[in-house]
Amino acid sequence: MKKDKHTLDKILGECFKLFLQKGYKEVTIPDIENAIGMTRGAVFYYFKDKQELFKAVIDKYIIENQGIPNKINLNDESGLLRFIINYAEGIHRNRESFQPSSNYPGGLLSYLNLFNSALIYYDGFKEKAALILEQEILLWEKVIETAKISQEIRDNVNSTITAKKFQRLFYSESILNGIVTDFNSSELLEICIEEYNLIKL
Template sequence: MTTKERITEEAFKLFLNNNYEKVSISDIEAAVGKTRGAIFYFFKNKEEIFIEVIDTYLIKTQDPSEKFKVEDDTSLKQFINLYINGVNTTMSKMLSISVVNIYKQYFSLYLQASKIYPNFSEIMTQNSIEEVNLWEKVIARAIKNKEIKAVDTKHYATLFRSCFLGLAFDRCLLYGLNTEELYTIYLTIYNQIKLKS
């Protein structure tokens, strides 16, 4: 891990546990074990550090092109597995940081970013639209390939995405998203629209 990555990770932990305003450069110095000069070699100020944290841990991790590598012949069933694996990978990365109740803190950081990070809401909305579009594309291909019944692709794409968001939000205050539960829900939806072979 480079010094810049270490600063970003330690700042991420601090911003997860405290509001942006409460985190000082002194706190970051202590967490990283580096002087202010060493930190400012990579970042101009606290806001720039915060922006790097949001880029690294929120925007990139929620970018569908980063999370899912979908081939032209990926079936809906395969995509469901890819999706769950992508969520598990992201969650494992977050849990490795060892923050108490990271799920609750992650949502709190998300709200802070919406106030501080320039165009954050627009960027995350675009990520969400791209993810729904990806679901829609996979569902349309599944219809064409006679994997599933003819369904409204937009509605089902939104349904799959909303199941993830709803469970993630609902469980964040307690123990976090259970991907086995999400997978079971996805398979239930899939089996209801799957064409019998």
Template sequence: MSETKEHIIDKSYELFLSHSYEAVSISDISKAIGMTKGALYHHFLNKEELFKAVVDKHLILPTVACNLDQVSLKELFDYNIRCIRELLDSYLSYSNLFTPLNFVSLFGDASRHYKGFIEKTERYVKDEEKKIVTVLENAIKRGEIRSDINVAITAYTIISLYVGLVGNLIVNSQDVDKSFSLLRSQILEFYKMLKKST
């Protein structure tokens, strides 16, 4: 991708992050990047195509990327919490316009204005669920956790706990440290319930 195109995407990201999709016009984008509308249209056909490029580059969802056959459930929890924290920290350091609520709004805008985004997100959730199911099944075989759980529901519950970080951020006035502390406590409490009693 050309440097100019990257610059357009990054500046547009800041606009879409601080305002809604509907509120940002092509005129706003061309002013922000110091380019005529004609020059902007040379790189992107329309606002929708530009928005899709912004979402594809900046709306990154964390993914399990460890050895699923060897990792324990506890290690997976620790790994995921660390990855989510690093991702959120990278968002916060990227732009001073970033707030967790702005990110949620951008996600909502993507759901409404990016054709196929909801299906893409559903595939992402299903893929992550499958990975967690693998880890849970191995954790049962190893005796790390109880065997009387519904593995599919437990995997979905784990994903729901991670998604609950958004709620933590809202309740805790977007305090990232406090919200992560709460997420870690929730995950550890859930893990204790899954642990095989000795």
């Protein structure tokens, strides 16, 4: 029997909320049944067990959500400054996509806890996450090199180090910003543009 995409998306969406709220270990099969309004037999028609379901949730809401295409238009060649702006907007969209899924304050902390659960219970997750970060660095390096050629920024800028600085600045500031206060993408962008101003011509 063919698996229904609408039902599959419903299962993943509701279980994403559950795992956000309670963490992988604390979510029970009855929790899942109650959240999606289906029996365990119906749930396990789509997934063989809770761990496989958890992996599918992580793939959809972390791996895919954090993928480069969801943050930036890869065909946009408007320069480093525009790339920084678009990247910040992509982070904002990502945050908006998971924040409402939690029914209580602290969506970012819940997301970080979910990430931590994936490191523990999802074999191979660390490697997938590392690959995303590596691909991002390569993309930043490419944009920075192009900006040097077009004389948007200084030609003595170390592309690899600068790429890592921007990536870590985005991640650290977006996390700290979200923990201390409500996420403020404008403030994040302002900080990153200040860093950009240090290397522009």
